[in-house]
Amino acid sequence: MIVTTLLRAFAGTVELQVSGGYPERFLNLLNRNRIGVWDLRKEGNCIFLRMARRDYKKIRPFVRKSGVTVHVIGKHGAPVLLHKYRRRKGILVGVLLAFGVMAAMSCFVWDVEVVGNQSLSSQQVLDLFEGYGIKPGILRSKVDPGKLQKQAMLDLPEVSWISIYLNGTKAVIQLKERVVPPDIIPEDTPCNLIASKEGQIKRVEAYDGQTVVKLNQGVKKGDLLVSGIVTDSLGQNMLRHARGKVIALTQNTYEIRVPLEQTKRESTGKVITRRYLGVFGTQLPLFLATPLRGQYEIEHTEQPVTLFGFSLPMKLYTLTYREYTEEQISYTEQEAEQEALRQLEEKKAQELSDVDIISEQTEGNLENGEYVLTVKINCEENIAVQQEIFTKE
Template structure:
């Protein structure tokens, strides 16, 4: 069991217990309310466990009663850390000044962010916020409540339906919801929908305009699919053709997939750094110097002090550097082929757009050479084939 924050604050002592009645000692200690954890037995039959400093002194009478002896193996926690600080007066004074500085700096507004604005400019919003005292390097305690600020900013900004002000530490976020106005649709010129490539039509839905082709009909690039001309030559009207047309399209891909792959693996070597955290700022207290590894990944774990249901702005952070190395591993031909085909399918769907479906694939040729797999694949894809083409009318129409 890992030590809690309160146990670390009280101070933790790692002890080794010798004696024939070590189990009896543990049972009596637990019955007396003495907390022991991380209990383990050594190869010599001795018990090793952790106990807080206060409970260590309560453990002494029980040691005499059971005839056991305890030897201190290690000490950790805030009391021992403070003892070390006494030996480093200047470091301790600097640390105190650091926390005082952090407190003062955390009482300032450092950043003002604006979100949600589209028509209203950020400068306009920041200018209105400055009139209400919201600007960088302003003392936080001089600001009014966020609800009051929200209402005042909403009245000052024309075109804002709602304004929200949120404070997160030294950052203030102004969230703006603008009033919505009906969008003015642009006037479109008459047009046809034509085929973007050679295909066989599989589905058609004409919203406006006159369908020219039918399902299962083969079309070539540039053929009209939905015409923007309605009526006959005597009574003709040009409209904006709208609709969706899908068709089967054939794509030929030359795929190259390597038979070797580079992967990052953990070596098991680790290095730990500790930071003291106060009001969102961190000060390194151990693990100085350059990282001991050329390649590594970092994992951070924050332990924040708390009292009942409140979280205090103080704590510590553990930063673990884990060494990694790059290995080259072989890939089977089957996996290399699967990876190459998967990449080609993803590329087809990305190019074809929403609604693209791969209906079939046929490997025309494949071989392995120079550590790679080479394939020529024919894909049958159902995709949108309609593109716009302006409708040019004769002057007499």
């Protein structure tokens, strides 16, 4: 694709507007006579297209046969530049050198991108492929997608599928991570029900298995609640997949601290943007350096620099500075208590949404410049979790 674009730029292209007559017949005649067109689009009753400069001289008979009217709306490429600057040899030499450099650069990979990853970091994948030799500056001809895919699948067990392909001067690493199945014990595997946390038994609903705890009995985390080993009427032991619910009274304790003296940030609305051009590891400022006064939050972004559709060995770095001021604010004891209670409600919504809250006991006091809220919440919840009787080794 890059080579085709460069060849078209060298040879020159013509942009045409076709109207009237039978434009479909005109296009069929071009196709039949092997005259290539691209960027074909229709707007109203007109068709717009591009073709090679040398082919434009051949279309006159096809225009007559189809009855269309053709207007040249643009000429592009090296011939246009050469004619425009024919009296300025320095510019011509510069243009030719630029095209030569671009042609040479198109033989290399100048950017490597990772797509499709979620929990796996892009940097981890980039570091791995850099170990394979895939990094900016490598020849495109040295990239072996099949070999790289096999090696990466061995080195990245958390990936279910991976591929690498070249898009111009960019190497794109596309992957899909494995979906880890939940830790569920199969129905045909014998298991017990054990306590997931400390509590006092209030209700047992055993659907299968033998209950080994009593009402109001206290249990610790890991204690056996319902056994998967059941004794029948003949005294024989049988293995079962224990199932059920064991509701217990549990206690959850939270401690929330709110400093009475805090620093609050306020944005001033002032934003400063500075850009750098990164070339072979060196960052060149694209601004007049002036010292920044004040306090700023900094946002950093980067993007590859492209020319005629392919990436160059450089990146554009953008630093966005957002000014803010800091203000010292003081809470009264009552205000700190309200803030602590607000944070408590957030915790309850996040962590206790699936349990029944029976009672709460709160205690607040001041300690070393902080309001400390201690909360004990009594709940009724299912504490039964499954555990295999015979673990796999």
